[in-house]
Amino acid sequence: MTQTFDLIVRGGEVVNHAGRGFTDIGVRGGKIVAIGDLSQASADEVFDASGLTVLPGVIDSQVHFREPGLEWKEDLESGSRGAALGGVVAVFEMPNTEPTTTDPDALADKLARAKGRMHTDHAFYVGGTHENATFLGELERLPGCCGIKVFMGASTGSLLVQDDEGVENVLRHVNRRAAFHSEDEYRLAERRSLARPGDWTSHPEVRDAQAALQSTHRLVRIAKNLGKRIHVLHVTTHQEIDFLAQNKDVASVEVTPQHLTLVAPEAYERLKGFAQMNPPIRSAEHVAGVWRGIETGVADVLGSDHAPHTREEKARPYPASPSGMPGVQTLVPIMLTHVVDGRLSLERFVDLTSHGVNRIFGLADKGRIAEGFDADFTIVDMKARRVITHDWMATRSGWTPFDGFEAKAWPVATIVRGTVVMRDDEIVAEGTGAPVRFLETLAG
Secondary structure, eight states: OOOEEEEEEEEEEEEETTEEEEEEEEEETTEEEEEEOOTTOEEEEEEEOTTOEEEEOEEEEEEOOOTTTOTTTOOHHHHHHHHHHTTEEEEEEOSOSSSOSOSHHHHHHHHHHHTTTOSSEEEEEEEOOTTTGGGHHHHTTSTTEEEEEEESSOOSSSOOOOSHHHHHHHHHTOOSOEEEEOOOHHHHHHHGGGOBTTBGGGHHHHTOHHHHHHHHHHHHHHHHHHTOOEEEOSOOOHHHHHHHHTOTTTEEEEEOHHHHHOOTTHHHHHHGGGGOOSSOOOOHHHHHHHHHHHHTTOOOEEOOOBOOOOHHHHTSOTTSSOOOBOOTTTHHHHHHHHHHTTSSOHHHHHIIIIIHHHHHHTBSSOSOOSTTSBOOEEEEETTOOEEOOGGGOOSTTOOOTTTTOEESSEEEEEEETTEEEEETTEEOSOSOOOBOOBGGGTTO
């Protein structure tokens, strides 16, 4: 009897837990139901992946899509459009919107806004604050929540828990892994006077490596004392990589493409405010240290920290210019270029963008090409040569710090739960995104 499927992805080089090899994938009801030779099977739709590489769907576990309240920079539709165009199947969105995502109503509002508008699957962080700490155990169990996010150093937005007592109170009341922006607000406040007006090269002096390391030391100590799991976002210093390597029992680690690719002071001299983000783009020794974190396995996930601002906002003289840059659409081509250049293996890229997210965040059915998992695929051409341009960007901000970057690989299709959402730089299925499911919240 002939096997029938909703979709067959045929003839591509598949990268999964078994390694790399040419095979077919059969999809039924949005799930992977067969992997192997399906040449005799039939399907409603066949995606010919000959000459292409089929990766587990890339998940970006840190984006700021600015809705509600800041839609002139980005919104859930435009942000997820950029994600899908960049080969990303799911995003975890941050709570520093207006109003902040710090209570059940705000989370429900984001989920309602996403329905029928987001092109990728999605989940939302709840912001941890002094005021809602005692309720975080309930908030983190709500469907659609990927976890609690805490800012230990002020960045873009009003959320801030700078003191040890506040961090302790947050961690006492959470059971899932909590994510932290780890910069020491006390040191940042002391060093703000070091900002040289109009000189973005002073940004990594104001927010120096010690500010990050000091905060991360405090955070790990508190987590160990309480026996809690933490996720340190956008690690940028070689000192933190060395320190976190000794504390993997409680701490997982995120790194970003921009901190692996842009280097100070050249990035600030060339891009000025468009290179400004928190934590900062740092010098070559720190870039090398973050790469060492990838090479030694200290880094667990790769997130973009997509955080757009308009060109007009970015053109303000430092330090009036806001921190943050777009990144969700460029994550895949930037990092796959590093793969082509031999800086990391394709298998390690997969570990950082799907397997690692599955492991760290406890995804119920995403992050692997395996039977029973969601049929999420990022299909790429590892021989494509394309130049990233401002014009390609879907973000409302309309720019990228990687304008002019020659990518040596390119996403050609984004498949989410068996639906081809992006193909050849076009969104072909709109508004089909759904909330991501997590093992720790299956019961709601």
